[in-house]
Amino acid sequence: MLKINNISKAFPGVKALDDVSVEFEKDEIHALLGENGAGKSTLMKIIGGVYKPDEGKMFINDNELVLSSYIDALSKDISMVNQELQVLSSSSVAENIMLDKMITFGRTGILNWNKINKIAEKYLDMVGLDIPPTKPIGELSVAQKQMVEISKALASNSKILLLDEPTSSISESEVEKLFRILKGLKETGIIILFVTHKLEEVFKICDKVTVLRDGKKIGTKSITEVNKQDLVKMMIGREEKIESYVNKSVDRGNVVLEVKNMHKKHKSENASFKLYKAEVLGFYGLVGAGRTELARLVIGEDKKQSGDVFLNGKKINVKSISDSLYKYRIGYVTENRKEEGLLLNSTLLTNIGITIWPKIASKILRFINGAKERKHAQNMVKKLDIRTTGINQLVQKLSGGNQQKVSIAKWLGADCDIIIFDEPTIGVDVGAKEYIHNLIYNLARIDQKSIILISSDMPEIIKLTNRIYVFRDKKIIGEIKEVSKDSDSYDIVSKELGNYYA
Ligand SMILES: Nc1ncnc2c1ncn2[C@@H]1O[C@H](COP(=O)(O)OP(=O)(O)OP(=O)(O)O)[C@@H](O)[C@H]1O
């Protein structure tokens, strides 16, 4: 059993954990829930040896557990899948998995690559990742990187497994796979801590749940004694009304964006699609199916081999992201926020302001209107409920979910006519997720923006879209022409989506 007693941890301007005590038993999967910034990752990092607590003690079976570092924790059979991907981009998949346990030819000290790759392959197999262990990790998608992280933790044969949002960017079928593995591991008597923002997952796989709010423990419950509404209430301190959206009809005579035969080898195979004015169009598919790749070709972030793009019937030639944004008013909110979306070393103000600069900068004087920029940033912080000490804080210091919100805030300032949201609610808490859903819906319905929603979250895509294209193996393999919004639409559409993969 792992016991944490009266743990506190402060960072400049914020008490991340305040006198938290929890007992984690073996043979159980224990969920940690809470809003963005509640202290979940901080707690995981303390148990994982990354941070030292300011106060409090930890025990394993009544023996005090003192950790000097992450490596120290590993040597004591504690391993962690970080919320922020820790992969080394330039090295191979196998190197990442086997980082902590490289195998040498006995006393020569020379690495036995055959053996390393073989063992790595075994763990890749375990999570169902069909990629060569020698592949550079930088070439993988976010989801594949996440699966590599997971297999790395599994490879360490730990007694305590800390999983900080392991399911945030993998698709449903991979989640299923992971859950099967975790259930198996649980039977072998290990302690599993699991952080997620998806409550369905908690009910599917967890035995107990601890809720944190503002660094304090609100309670620990057995999963059989709570329902979804109870948990939401514990997390946010009030009842949350979950909205459902009515169907709105879209003028299918008004095509704003048409893509014909977009092609690039290994990225997109002759993809053609239409986007109507004021519709929310879904791109659904498994990880690696080619949704993000297609979006990147459309906005000029990646170079196509062939294919045409028409904006309001006129052929356009998008050469770069800035072309796409400022010339054609097509915005793309990337799924890969850590690496592409945010300037981590800059303040919230700078990050949120970036896309509105051309709008507020005086054309002649070319200076930026500081007061307006600040007001916009403050407004966004309030609307999205970003937990921060202020708009001058570095984005780096925010919790993962709050960074996500900054990235969304940035794009809302850009005022594009067409917006592509790539997995917009990964890692954001229930409240913010509702807010973002509302926002997407209203952008289309009220502001008449046309939206492409790339999402692996089936409930999300069914709730928000009018129409869905289904992707597989870099191809568009089907279209659901009308997503109805009545009470059993979820079952109907999810079955229909499932059929494409059967
Ligand atoms: N290294 C750091 N420096 C300064 N502040 C930090 C640091 N790490 C975390 N914090 C702050 O501590 C608080 C708790 O953050 P933590 O990352 O534990 O939240 P979380 O519950 O994991 O949230 P999320 O769901 O967004 O991942 C936040 O206010 C965050 O800004």
Ligand SMILES: [Mg+2]
């Ligand atoms: Mg976190």
